[in-house]
Amino acid sequence: MSILANIGTILFIVIFFGFCIFIHEFGHLLAALWQKLHVEKFSIGFGKKIFGFTRNGVEYVVSWLPLGGYVSIPQLDPADIPKTEDGRELPVASPKARAIAAFAGPLFNILFGFLLAAVLWGVGVWRTPPASTCVVHDVPKILPLYNKEITRDDTIVAVNGIPWDKTLDDLAYDYLDLKEQLKLPPLDNLQPIEIEIKNQKGETKTIEYTPQPGLEWNAGLRKGDRIVAFNGKQLRKGYSELHEMHAYNGLPEATIQVKRAGQDDLIDIAYEQFPNPDYEDLGVPFFIATNPVALGNIIDGSPAQLAGFKPGDFILECNGQTVLTIHRFIESLQDPQLNEASIRISRNAEERTILLKLPSQDTPRTATSIGLAFNVIIRNIFKDSPAEKAGLEPNDKILKLNGIDIAEAAEFIKLVKEAGPNPIDVTVERDGKTLEFKGIVPQKSGNRHLIGVHLDDERAKVLVHLSPWEQFSEVFGQTAKTLGLLFKPLTSAISGEKTSKSQVKIKHMSGVVGISALLWGTIKNDGLRGGLSLIVLITFSLAFVNLLPFPVLDGGHILFAAIEAIIRRRLPVKLVSFLQNAFAAMLIALMLYITFNDFTRLPRFFKAFQMAAPPTLEETQQQANESQDANETESQNKND
Template sequence: MVILTTIYVAVAVLLLFASAIFIHEWGHFFVARLCGMKVEEFAIGFGKILWKREKDGVLYTIRMIPAGGFVKLPQMITSETIEGKNEDETEPLPEITPWAKIAVAVAGPIMNVIFAFVLATIIYFVGLPEAITPPVVGSMDETSEEYKLGVREGDIIVKINGKEIPSWEEARKLTALSITNRFLVTFQRQTDSGIKEFTEELTAKPVSEELTIKILQLPPKYRPIAGKILDGGAAGAAGLKANDEIISLGGLPLGSRGQLISALQKNGTNKTEIAVLRDGDEVSLAITPKMVNNTVMIGVQFASMPQTYIVRHPGPGPIENVKGVASLMGDTLYALFHKAETGVGVKDLSGPVGILAMLGAWVKTDYRLALNFLVLLNVNLAILNMLPIPVLDGGHTVMGLFEGIFRRKIPAKLLEVITIIFTVLLLSLMAYVTFHDVFERSGLFFEMFNNDVEIQGPSSPSE
């Protein structure tokens, strides 16, 4: 069953990812043909050719690295820097107008936006699961600033800076992308006399020295769940298994991952009892934590927080959906360009490897969530490709506007140097984010097959 699931996820991910690339390149291809331009190659992927077919003078190829694609157009600046210069230069080709170049350049991003609307329309009719796991605060450190301000375990976050917060995901997204680290957080608390609502100004801090994205210092209320048991660790020696729900350590009941980590540091490397819930039964185990880099560790990679989704039917309207995705993309770029305030840097971006892993997680969870992620991916492709950077569609558009307005071309030698420089920079950026995806975010691939998600529904707006 695991093998079949893996095959299904892998095939679905590649098809969905390839569809976004295909529709983008098809936009360039279609408009280039309309403008009477010569098309030498239509390629999905980069690198070594895995499959090829020639028809009507066009070479159609599928290449080894599924990180993008290209349409080779001799009458425009092409990806010759990457794929090699065309050796057949005997055929004279007519000049094309700057406006034709612009039309071809913007056609790819426009097709991505159109495809995003098509997907969003499908989602509207089939419904969309939305997170309803409430952001309930877990066990608090009594020495923390938040505890001293009056925040307690069981409090529910309902608003941050006046915006309604339905889930931890939304809370983290808002704080991470904001240029401030101070937030007005509104809580609800169940008391004997009813529900009490109060607001406190809290400080968000970086996750760690390495991970500088800032989060509120409020632990989620859920028992830590063992995901992957690491080889040679104390957990494996004690008999812990994947999906064990850790309920106590040394007799201390646990309500959050943070509470477990704190209890481990206090316990040190002393042998102690750890109680877990396994298949509905409570199991007690003896564990001896180890000291690793001055930190007490038990050798467990925790599973993600269990999430509950309810199907919104009909789903969000296509305009609402695409507009929300574009707004999120804009907020992300804004946060990236204000790294000093937000802590969001290039290392926090995901390349093709990370995108494939996230898409795989959604495919396994629910096809509607995968389609919604594809809406995000297509809008991102459109926006990023329209950045005014040479070798991107936005760069071609700027150069076309320059030619059309000033009626002169950018010197070929200068253009060649600029193209090479930005090609090297983009390839370096891709290599950097891919390195982080593979070596720094190995948990992404673990989460593909270990995300604990419950889908409920459907529901309607009247419910």
């Protein structure tokens, strides 16, 4: 991101995140004035006062730190005789007045959320197309359990004294293929193995590693399976929903329903959810899966258009075989004896079969000649690369290269390779506008030429227009599930119900630091629409959490007021004071704990959102040379 873009993102976070807090306090202010409660001060921001004025006995100030604001309402506190700052006693407010003033804060958050949600309803939000299934790409035979001794940044240089230069992931997923070569124990009798690892500093050490069985593999899940349901619930949003369902599953076991090529009946696969260290020990899957390949566009007059394909269709199977990647799909059509292909697709959550007549062998069978166009997206720009100097940016959609339509990333890679050191012209789509970048000179790196872009052609997105109520219901449901799981250890202890050892816990919560980082990453990847969508989630969530019936929260004030209204007298001051002080101490400790966790996960978070500075071409030269063949055939993410 440029300096101006960074400044703009910071301003967005400060203004909108702060406004969620400001509007909450503003709700308290208006309700307190309406109920004729005494208001001491209303501040926009925190810290030292910049300027202010007093009106009708209320001091209004603007302070230096623009991170929300606060309002001082002495009569809202049920724990003592209300007094002004100068010690003058105030009349005790009625339970009704206190409840209205307390409820107004969350209410204004909800109203603000509905206002923003209405804007997003009109302009839409970019999301991955809803998919009723997701495709399994690989299943680990042993669990890749990274820990303090072996981390994701480490490389395995030897196993059982046998030289080997890969990662724990490679060992986990390719275990059966490596069994003889590395003298590994059989899966049904796993024993400790000796691993020599090298860290990023080049330091080596040997550890004893005890493989844990791949629970999903042992349960029968296989590459190419299509997952359609989780615990009996049909998927509607593909892999992202499946991932969330695993995380929010409070049961010790998960059951998925899969379709397997060549079989008509659904297969039930049940396995224990094991804590995944890559996701802070949540019970999310270890297997690799994605949404099916999605079509970005259909070329007019092409065989694909004549066959009936439409943009947004998901390609599930080709001639009875599961389609894992675009490249494998195109490869499967190269048989010269093949004149037509039976393609199984999903459209609007319904599956159907389309017969595609293929071009003759005189015409190369590429995505373009067939008429299937995929969204070729720039996911990252390498530092000091020709692409960066030309002005290309992450999230640009590549349309043409030297006037040739680009249907898939492999095609772009091939054309750049053929261009060699000669200048190329690249046409992209950015924020709905078509831009052309001329005269980009590829830079030599190893034995090939690159322009320095990281491509992805399998993440098609569509503009979704969710109504304000749908957005509200989505956040409410997610918040309710989270709170339910946080309190599940307590409720399970009472009921005796068994729970998962990998469910959502307090350590998975995020505070101001984590939410700000998430906002930053969302804006970087999804633009202002994505940022505003997250603000809607934040302001709704702020309302729901504040309505919890705990002392010091708005819900606690409402609860105390309701009890007083029922018993027709004030609660004992000492009891209320004790409860408020105890919960305030617990809340402060909780926020410190959450903030500490936020800081510890920031490096991992930045890496996930590719927020760190991209590597230079020189830094990636060796990797690019080693992965050249894979990039042109079956890799989903490609470096060019």
